Amino acid sequence: xxxxxTIRIHAGQGDVLMALxxxxxxxxxxxxxxxxxxxxYTRTDTEPLARILxxxxxxxxxxxxxxxxxxxxxxxxxxxxxxxxxxxxxxDYYVNFPERRLLGSYGYPRxxxxxxxxxxxxxxxxxxxLDWRREAPTYYALRMWAPLARTLGFSxxxxxxxxxxxxxxxxxxxxxxxxxxxxxxDVPHVAFFPSGRGFQxxxxxxxxxxxxxxxxxxxxxxxxxDTSLAEYRAAGLECRITGTMDTLLHxxxxxxxxxxxxxFVSHVAQLLARKHVALMSHDIxxxxxxxxxxxxxxxxxxxxxxxxxxxxxxNNRCAAGxxxxxxxxxxxxLDTAAxxxxxxxxxxx
Numbered sequence: 001x002x003x004x005x006t007i008r009i010h011a012g013q014g015d016v017l018m019a020l021x022x023x024x025x026x027x028x029x030x031x032x033x034x035x036x037x038x039x040x041y042t043r044t045d046t047e048p049l050a051r052i053l054x055x056x057x058x059x060x061x062x063x064x065x066x067x068x069x070x071x072x073x074x075x076x077x078x079x080x081x082x083x084x085x086x087x088x089x090x091x092d093y094y095v096n097f098p099e100r101r102l103l104g105s106y107g108y109p110r111x112x113x114x115x116x117x118x119x120x121x122x123x124x125x126x127x128x129x130l131d132w133r134r135e136a137p138t139y140y141a142l143r144m145w146a147p148l149a150r151t152l153g154f155s156x157x158x159x160x161x162x163x164x165x166x167x168x169x170x171x172x173x174x175x176x177x178x179x180x181x182x183x184x185x186d187v188p189h190v191a192f193f194p195s196g197r198g199f200q201x202x203x204x205x206x207x208x209x210x211x212x213x214x215x216x217x218x219x220x221x222x223x224x225x226d227t228s229l230a231e232y233r234a235a236g237l238e239c240r241i242t243g244t245m246d247t248l249l250h251x252x253x254x255x256x257x258x259x260x261x262x263x264f265v266s267h268v269a270q271l272l273a274r275k276h277v278a279l280m281s282h283d284i285x286x287x288x289x290x291x292x293x294x295x296x297x298x299x300x301x302x303x304x305x306x307x308x309x310x311x312x313x314x315n316n317r318c319a320a321g322x323x324x325x326x327x328x329x330x331x332x333x334l335d336t337a338a339x340x341x342x343x344x345x346x347x348x349x
Contacts, residue, residue, distance in 0.1 A: 013264035025162030038091030107319025204235035
């Protein structure tokens with residue numbers, strides 16, 4: 001194959017971090033697949049993090065990717081006839097990694113004939129299984145990079161092995177970066193990152209009950225433009241803002257325990273936190289928890305999980321008709337979450 005000159009990651013923030021794990025995994029396996037001037041294009045808000053994690057690779061915002069050089073490896077969330085033709089007729093790769101999993105998710109709209117044909121032709125090109133019902137649950141980074149790994153002569157088992165090596169490498173780089181930051185150490189014992197764009201967010205009442213039961217020194221952290229902040233303050237919760245990526249990294253690294261929902265910060269915490277409690281709901285852990293991460297997972301599968309990721313903007317209910325994920329109304333889930341936080345406080349780091 002010709003070395004890649006462009007990698008474009010059109011995905012959510014958490015998916016970006018998983019993609020970087022997979023990219024580093026191929027590097028750790030000894031793959032020589034990038035030109036010396038290759039560029040990784042990612043979301044503007046995650047590009048600073050990509051720069052830290054991939055110091056030997058040029059990174060830039062997707063807004064600057066117009067006319068990016070070929071050959072390209074592009075992670076997309078939807079296919080088109082153009083991308084199908086590029087996969088077959090050029091040296092580019094357009095990998096639609098999430099849709100086969102989404103077909104098995106509650107509430108995902110069934111694709112029409114045209115989309116099914118696009119998926120079939122793409123799977124045929126990349127020699128993937130053609131029956132999505134036999135799609136095994138696996139960490140997303142494996143799906144993102146499987147076509148390239150195969151071309152390079154690696155199996156998905158090889159790629160999985162590389163992920164473990166990559167985890168240590170990326171953790172070392174991120175930890176070294178945090179040590180250069182100059183912030184006052186005003187970080188509580190437990191840092192909650194409760195918010196998310198979908199219905200997997202941690203409800204204020206759920207956090208308040210956890211705080212009261214476990215007697216936590218805590219604060220809830222939000223992005224500067226998070227409109228849900230007022231709701232948590234109204235519930236009497238201690239709330240703070242992480243205005244920059246470096247501020248977020250500092251809090252995650254310094255807190256004794258970082259507790260997250262199924263969100264971007266959960267992926268950061270898997271890599272950086274001293275102790276991470278993943279309060280999961282809408283997805284199943286094997287999809288989004290790095291296999292090498294020492295995270296403590298709290299999870300109770302619902303009949304509707306994994307679900308299609310319904311965005312809260314403009315929607316008052318998820319696809320199952322709930323205002324919040326059903327796990328947060330379960331007494332057993334609350335008990336498990338409280339026990340996980342209590343155990344994390346007792347266990348030395």
